[in-house]
Amino acid sequence: MNAHSTYAFYGSLRRGMINYQDFESSLEFLFQEIISGFQLYALEKYPYAVKTGNASDLIVVEIFKIINPGVEKNIHALELRVGYHYDEIKIRDGNVGIYLFKKPGTEPLVKSGDWVQFFGS
Secondary structure (H helix, E strand, O other), X not given: OOOOOEEEEOOOOOOOOHHHHHHXXXXXXXXXXXXXXXEEEEOOOOEEEEEOOOOOOEEEEEEEEEOOHHXXXXXXXXXXXXXXXXXXXXXXXXXXXXXXXXXXXXXXEOOXXXXXXXXXX
């Protein structure tokens, strides 16, 4: 888990999405960012991102501070249980946690890199 309890969420934990609603009272929104070197893929109701290292691959993330240590542990356990692995990336001046898949499968690519836009369409 992240030393500063800050995380980059790109899918169901973004504002307005289903898991955000479950954890909203424990999440402090900091800012939104577009990060390069990642691609986003669509499972049925959830996305996953993979690191590509390609600067032209972009995804939209929202940066949150998790203000409840118990919720932070629950989110961490949930993400690992369903197949994600934990990594850290540098955004602006700090390291933030992010949950990724190791490699893409056969699921559809979210070309816009924006899960909220893709899911709402």
